Amino acid sequence: DVKVTQSSRYLVKRTGEKVFLECVQDMDHENMFWYRQDPGLGLRLIYFSYDVKMKEKGDIPEGYSVSREKKERFSLILESASTNQTSMYLCASSGLRDRGRYEQYFGPGTRLTVT
Amino acid sequence: RKEVEQDPGPFNVPEGATVAFNCTYSNSASQSFFWYRQDCRKEPKLLMSVYSSGNEDGRFTAQLNRASQYISLLIRDSKLSDSATYLCVAHYGGSQGNLIFGKGTKLSVKP
Numbered sequence: 751d752v753k754v755t756q757s758s759r760y761l762v763k764r765t766g767e768k769v770f771l772e773c774v775q776d777m778d779h780e781n782m783f784w785y786r787q788d789p790g791l792g793l794r795l796i797y798f799s800y801d802v803k804m805k806e807k808g809d810i811p812e813g814y815s816v817s818r819e820k821k822e823r824f825s826l827i828l829e830s831a832s833t834n835q836t837s838m839y840l841c842a843s844s845g846l847r848d849r850g851r852y853e854q855y856f857g858p859g860t861r862l863t864v865t
Numbered sequence: 866r867k868e869v870e871q872d873p874g875p876f877n878v879p880e881g882a883t884v885a886f887n888c889t890y891s892n893s894a895s896q897s898f899f900w901y902r903q904d905c906r907k908e909p910k911l912l913m914s915v916y917s918s919g920n921e922d923g924r925f926t927a928q929l930n931r932a933s934q935y936i937s938l939l940i941r942d943s944k945l946s947d948s949a950t951y952l953c954v955a956h957y958g959g960s961q962g963n964l965i966f967g968k969g970t971k972l973s974v975k976p
Contacts, residue, residue: 781962792968793909793952800962840908844962852897852962856908 753777754857756841762863769828771860773841781844782824783854784808784816786837793840799824831864838862867892869967871953877973882943886970888953889935895965897956900927900938902949903969909952913938943974 757772775782784796785808795808797816805816813835817825824843828835838861842854868891878884890898897916901909913920915936919928926939936955940947950969957963 783963790968793966795963798963838906852956852964853899853911853914854962854964855911859908861906 754841754843754855756839756857756860758860759858760861760863762865763828763831764865765832767828767831767864769831769862769864771826771828771839771841771862773824773826773843773857774822775824775843775855775857776822777843777845777855778821779843779845779855780821781854782818783842783844784814784824784826785840785842786810787840787859788837796826831862833864836862836864867955867957867965869953869955869965871951871967871970873968873970875971875973877975878943879975880943880945882974883939883941884943884972885940886938886951886953886972887935888937888967888970889933890953890955890965891934892955892957892965893934895955895957898927898929898936899954899964900925900936901952901954901966903952904949909966912951940972943972945974945976948972948974 754775783798785793799818815827841857844854871888900912902912903909915927924941952969953967
């Protein structure tokens with residue numbers, strides 16, 4: 751079974767704090783993704799990575815950065831947290847098992863509240 | 866813009882009913898499609914993958930119509946435990962792993 755873990759289930763931070771969200775997968779997947787999910791807006795892609803030290807912007811990268819120093823770990827960083835970054839953050843990973851197969855597997859999510 | 870559109874619902878059905886969700890996608894280059902299930906305040910979980918015209922797994926059947934660019938999910942003999950939000954997902958296209966997620970259809974199965 752694919753296992754994707756996230757460092758915290760719930761997090762409360764103050765405006766202006768630097769926030770680190772960590773994600774680890776144990777399936778040797780090449781691809782890792784960070785999303786945020788808000789009511790009425792669905793899942794929105796923040797950043798993704800196809801390999802170690804590689805990163806690509808998603809649809810809403812502003813205010814975020816990422817780090818992928820090891821294949822199994824993908825970190826999301828909020829440089830200076832703001833209240834509009836209060837959200838559910840979901841990490842996912844995928845690997846190319848067969849040609850053209852792209853199932854993503856999600857971690858349990860981190861519910862971040864910025865006060 | 867590449868999008869996946871779903872009826873948000875909610876679909877309220879009695880136990881034992883058959884319910885169908887439809888979903889349309891805009892990117893004709895998409896080759897792979899998925900249905901995910903998401904329970905309240907939990908992460909999405911893969912329900913079914915669709916790589917050809919369709920897929921069936923027990924009470925769940927997914928069908929793909931490439932000409933009309935829509936995917937459907939049929940749930941037969943609904944159970945109370947089927948209550949969840951169902952996300953329709955399309956592969957972005959090309960060799961990268963990006964997926965495009967619909968906003969989900971909420972299903973509530975009542976006794």
